[in-house]
Amino acid sequence: MATVYFPDFRLGKVLATSFTGTLSERYGETLERIPVPSRLADWLAVHGLEVDSCTQLQLDRARELRESIHAVATAVANHNPLPSSAVQVINSCSTQGSATPILTAEGGRKWRLSSSSVEDALSVIAADAITLLAREREGKLSLCASPTCRAAFLDTSRGGTRKWCDMNTCGNREKKARFLANKRNSSSLAD
Template sequence: MDAFLSGRPCLDLTTTLRVRHREQPVETLRTPADLGAWIAASGLCEAPVEVDAGGLRRARALREAVYRIGHPAGAPAPDDVAALNAAASRPPLVPRLVDGTVYRSGGLDAVLSTLARDAIDLFGGPHAARVRECAHPDCSRLFLDVSHAGRRRWCGMAACGNKAKSAAYRRRQEQP
């Protein structure tokens, strides 16, 4: 699923609000059921997670704090760091090893704590400077650039990279 291209679960959460730089961003977490479906698709935990309206608000607030902290253009605001730390202070998902496979379980607060802890690990670690925003004009996805040279421009070649390269090729062909 293209919703999980960012390289880290916390960055994948930020992509649930798409084309942020547009006047009308696209909210994919419109209902509690949407958040529940995103959590299931993410593979964060093995069982469905119950989400209510308050849980949806908490998830969106965490998403926005992670986005603002992770966006390459700015310094983290103290309120966003406090929100991230508060979410991480809750118990995370509980891992279990079954036949060599890790399964995680817990409720929504455990999912949010796990995502917040992932963000703390990323933004407080050596890869923080490798968080990028996709260069495609129709994408605002944050992603972790794990390329050797550290010069990746797009969240993924299959979508944004190919579109950008095709558009540039067409522009070059149209010029006399």
């Protein structure tokens, strides 16, 4: 049997935006990083939210939550009214599962899912998104400056002037494009 390779996860420090980051380039060549239910289970495990199983229906629900968080984050960042259907999805995911915070011996925090179900895990992501969208977190909710990306991220830089969701991807691509444009300009001047 041929090995199937799935796209890597982009891991961020904020659970909710790491989750919305499982879909890249929403307005360009879209890349789905959780294409099958087992990849959602993998993603959840990486974030300390191990689930027993994951069905296609649960994956669909997870993606619905993901796009709802993205929609509300976009509205918050743009100072627009919140889309009510997206708010409803976030709230129903938050209430449909249950999880308890646990203090680890090392002084960290982890989550104990009530029944190790995807619904429990989604409730943790929804709760994290709510603290972000309600602007309870230190930092500014911003959108990536790349027109094909526009991913939401929490800008914790001093002046709140971060432009890119990720310096290694969008920031780097922009830098390269600028470099090539400069090179082209200077070579046309030399002609």
